[in-house]
Amino acid sequence: NAGVMQNPRHLVRRRGQEARLRCSPMKGHSHVYWYRQLPEEGLKFMVYLQKENIIDESGMPKERFSAEFPKEGPSILRIQQVVRGDSAAYFCASSRPGVTEAFFGQGTRLTVV
Amino acid sequence: EDQVTQSPEALRLQEGESSSLNCSYTVSGLRGLFWYRQDPGKGPEFLFTLYSAGEEKEKERLKATLTKKESFLHITAPKPEDSATYLCAVQASTGNTPLVFGKGTRLSVIA
Numbered sequence: 001n002a003g004v005m006q007n008p009r010h011l012v013r014r015r016g017q018e019a020r021l022r023c024s025p026m027k028g029h030s031h032v033y034w035y036r037q038l039p040e041e042g043l044k045f046m047v048y049l050q051k052e053n054i055i056d057e058s059g060m061p062k063e064r065f066s067a068e069f070p071k072e073g074p075s076i077l078r079i080q081q082v083v084r085g086d087s088a089a090y091f092c093a094s095s096r097p098g099v100t101e102a103f104f105g106q107g108t109r110l111t112v113v
Numbered sequence: 114e115d116q117v118t119q120s121p122e123a124l125r126l127q128e129g130e131s132s133s134l135n136c137s138y139t140v141s142g143l144r145g146l147f148w149y150r151q152d153p154g155k156g157p158e159f160l161f162t163l164y165s166a167g168e169e170k171e172k173e174r175l176k177a178t179l180t181k182k183e184s185f186l187h188i189t190a191p192k193p194e195d196s197a198t199y200l201c202a203v204q205a206s207t208g209n210t211p212l213v214f215g216k217g218t219r220l221s222v223i224a
Contacts, residue, residue, distance in 0.1 A: 004156075033211050042117075042216040043157070043200070056211060091156055093212075100145040100204055102212060104156035 002026070004094050004105035005074075012111045013082045021077040021108045025094030032075045033093045033102060034060075034067060043091065049075060082112045115140045117215035119201050125221045126191055134186040134218045136201030144206040146184050148177050151198045151217070160199075191222045 005024040013019050025032050030051050035043040045059040049069035060067065064082075069075040079086055089109050093102040118137045126132055138146065145164050149157035161170045163179040170177050174195065176187040186199055198219045202212040 006156075035214075040216075043202075043212075043214040045211045045213070048211050059211075093157075101147070101159055101162055103159055104149075106156045 004029075004092055004103055006090075006092050006105035006108050008108060009106060010109050010111070012113060014113055015083060016081050019079040019082050019086070019110055021079075021090050021092075021110070022074045023077070023092030023094075023105060024074040025092075026103055029094035029096050029103075031095045031097065031102075032069050033095075034075075034077050035091045035093065037089045037091060037107075046077070046090075079110075082110075084112050086110060087112045115203060115205055115210075115213045117201055117203055117213055119199075119215035119218050121218060122216070123219040123221070125223065126188075128192055128222055128224050129190050131187070131189045131191070133188070134199055134201075134220070136184040136186070136215060137182060138184070138201075138203045139182075140203045140205050140213075142206035144204045144210070146179055147202045147204070147212060148175075148184070148186055149200040149202065151200055157200055188220070191220075193222045193224050196220055196222045 032049045034046040037043050047060045047067045048056040064080045066078045089107045091107045093104045095102040116139050120135045145162050148160040151157045161177040166181045168179050174189050178185045198217040200217045202214040
């Protein structure tokens, strides 16, 4: 059973470009969470999605950031017009309905130059 | 607001020197407390879930315990391969809530 798959592992974008981060949850998992991690900082919650629904986006900046989890295909975290401050590691986690344990992917490291 | 504080920030141990990591939390009703291990450049790896005060779980050289205010991760006779950052997180019992993480304890075990 493959784990949570994230791609790309590393992404370099110039300021003003768009970044698209993809996350395929574990088989049987319909809940997806996105977190951001800065050096020396803890994991900060961004958004919680179920298939075709955003459940909680309280941790996501109101502008430039969006997330989706379509009926078919991976979850996408989209950052428009990236700025240097967006440079971080972005992690996706997934869980099964009614189960508290969440399993993480290896992350996407975004560098904005 | 739910909060998690981990101490110490960093811990350096000799191989075989047992110790404990602390996780203090405040949460509006605890649904679960989680421990993860994170190696440099990798994603967090799930270790344990604890649900109620008094509960204990063990895995190899690690044992996690839980009280109403804090959790401890005990490391017995650590080896260099136990070196990693250990993360603690809580989930509140109110609705569909995400995990709230502490900043972690960076453990180094020296041979």
